[in-house]
Amino acid sequence: MKHDQSLGSQLVGLSVLVQRRHAQICADHCLTPAQAQLLCMLKDQPRGMSELAGLLGLAKPGLSGLVDRIERRGLVRRETPEHDRRAVMLHTTPLGKETVDALWADVGASLPDILDVLPAEDRVHFERMVTAIITGPGACGGGC
Amino acid sequence: MKHDQSLGSQLVGLSVLVQRRHAQICADHCLTPAQAQLLCMLKDQPRGMSELAGLLGLAKPGLSGLVDRIERRGLVRRETPEHDRRAVMLHTTPLGKETVDALWADVGASLPDILDVLPAEDRVHFERMVTAIITGPGACGGGC
DNA sequence: TATTGTTATACTCTATAACTATA
């Protein structure tokens, strides 16, 4: 068996493969991957800008712009809590919720296709290992 | 065992994890991930712009700009073959070769850390499965 | 003074359309 790539570069290859497909699915829903990730983190609870910037691994100005663009499209809404008028809580709108639900349904339905090359019992094993990796130490919450 | 995420979204999560680390390693070498991927594809052979655009999944104008930026830094060199003076062959310079070799050594050395949560025999199995996925149908050559 | 966010600026990546030079 040929083995001319390091495990590191194979992981990058897998990641590129997944991200290309993911970007295509996002585009089908008129979203960018960054917007999809942001929406996903707001799906179940509103969050403040600083918290979100941390979760997404972004600097705050970058998040401000990201939020501007999807707020313009009516997918999220900025709200100022009374107890701290510096802060902003970000909520999804009903349209935003609907959009992100439809997106993740598609992601769940078509991304796992890339595992079709594996025999069924390997797919189950693979899934367990991926779960361990993304919930282990070093996980960044990026996948939402 | 809790299981509240689809396999699709877990794959995206893994991919985000890998890409964040990869982007950091690229930054340590003063490269963006797109530049790293381009250099990697030129590592062993010169290529034409159209071929590269296809391999990278880019439109040709996007590639022109990408090449401009790393050519300015002396990592690649445009060359016109005599037999077709419309064409451009892209070569890595010695500096480019050195840079990409150092980068991929670091990727190979530190990216596999994310698998430390798995027992050793699982890591071997995981690696075999990743190899199958990225060399299977649907593979895009993106990982280089 | 410290914290929360935004504005200003700049650069990279990427897309589409129009263009140039060569075949």
Next chain:
DNA sequence: TATAGTTATAGAGTATAACAATA
């Protein structure tokens, strides 16, 4: 006419620095 690349333009993403408002 068809092909190989480039230029023009635009929008998204992200970074740093400077700023405003509130605590």
